[in-house]
Amino acid sequence: MTNAFNKSNLLVAVVALLLLTMPLWINAVGGYTALGTRVVVLALAAMALNFLLGFTGVLSFGHAAYFGLGAYGAGMTIKYIAPSTPLAILIGIVVGTLAAAIIGALIVRLRGVYFAMVTIAFGQVFFFTAFRWNSMTGGDDGLTGWHRMPIDLGFTTLDIQGDDRLFYYFVLFCFAVATGLMALILRSPFGRTLVAIRENERRARFLGIPVDQHIWLSFVISCGFVSLAGTLYALLNNFADPRALRWDQSGEFVIMAVMGGMRSFWGPLIGAAIFVVLQDYVSSLTENWQSFVGVVFILVVLFFPRGVLGIVQRKASA
């Protein structure tokens, strides 16, 4: 028991150290700072999805919708309302979370494959809205003509627009706060109840737990964090893309979570790092990188269904 505790602490320490020093070594290994930022942003999205997938046992394939709503919420705030980065993030999160609260209420009674199917289908509403509402969203070309704004803290100004590294640390700060909150929620009685529902929904129901309400809340929390990731993604690219809302993006979040290990809190971070780096590398080599992504999906499903951390943990316990 203490051994396992030490091991997970060690893992967190190593991950934290790697993330904190990323800008120092990423160029040396052939990457660039924005790639590191992308890993952190998508890792946050995958971990947020895993809050629902891995810890509540509910299969959502439509998280890109809330990711994209966050992105458009942030971009449109800066472009049309006020040039403020914190306000953009706040509005992005509110928009994504509200949409999740409404749609969650419609679908919370479904389970399993049906839940997955409905979440995918609902995601398309936002895709078509962004795609068709040319005058506001830029349609197919995405939302351009804006960029992230320096943050005024009163005593100093953080120039996250001009300084890539500073923006990386800003994103990392948001990541740390968000994952810390998720970990706290999962340790609370509410979080334990979610795991109980995952393990045996019927038994949880018999114990008098209002299962549907719990799943709804878990869905909303998960989508809230995904919207935060979406706002950061838009700020990173200074651009919001309708493809960030589409179903293939949802599938990529799921594969990141599975590849890293769904049953572990940090697994999706590792999955996101592997996926983003591979995608960056392969898309620079060939135009057919989509097939490559497809092959990764199939190989992971057939040969690594427990993910990287799942394999490590099984080896450790054996």
Place this chain on the structure above:
Amino acid sequence: MQPHRRSVTQLILFNVFNGLIIGAFYALMALGLSLILNLSGVINFAHGGFLALGGYFAYSLMPFTGFWGALVLAPILTACIGILVERFLIRRLYGRDPLYSLLLTFGLAFILEDATRFIWGAQSVPFQVPAVLTQPLSTSFFFLTGYRLFMVALVIVAVSGLFLVLGRTRFGKRVRAGTLDLETLSTLGVNVQLLRTLNFGFGIYLAGLAGVLAAGMLGLQPTIGASLIMPSFVAIIVGGLGSLPGTLFGGLLIGLASGLTAVFFPSATEAIIYVIMGIVLLVFPRGLLGEEGRLQ
């Protein structure tokens, strides 16, 4: 009737008819998806990829077999590919978390789309249907081309065929029984493995057929499947989970709805079907014709 009024009526009629045709497509695809989902619990995300494959197979076969030969052969070829996929990939995942089969077919959809782009090119290719089928039948109803009527007729034949097979043949009865209780069916000595494979092939056959028909109307491009798969999901959800007549009804309904929306509010043509889905789920969580106890 004044000329202006007449043209409005014509416009509405045109879009109603168009909507029903599109709805028939959705239904054909959704019925195949439903067959597979009901018996095997697999959401076949690659269904759109198989549809595209059917269309492209017909395109490549046409110089040799003509349109009619391609219409017969292309769906069968597509079904054969489907059977291979089931046998070597999907079969390994039965009994595991549905997450995995969903991810696998997701990856497969990427691969199929890329493969069609690689083999036949990213540009859309022309798809010639016989001249007999392309003439409008009357000048005032210019949209009633023979091809469209032919498509509707063929969809009706295919759907009646499907329901006949399910209702009358031993295979169909086993599929229906398996949908209700696969374990008991297996205990009774039915080769469930084989049944699932054939059923998968049957579903893919319908996708291939839809692909040939779609190619004749919309032209062929690698993304043709991706644009038709989401509405098929909606058709299944609206119609009712686990109910094939529901799926058929759902497909026609959303096709009609998007056809009519195209007249009055064109920019919402795609979004309307999701609005309908939201309303249906709010009032009937199981869908319009969904059965009791099939939410899980």
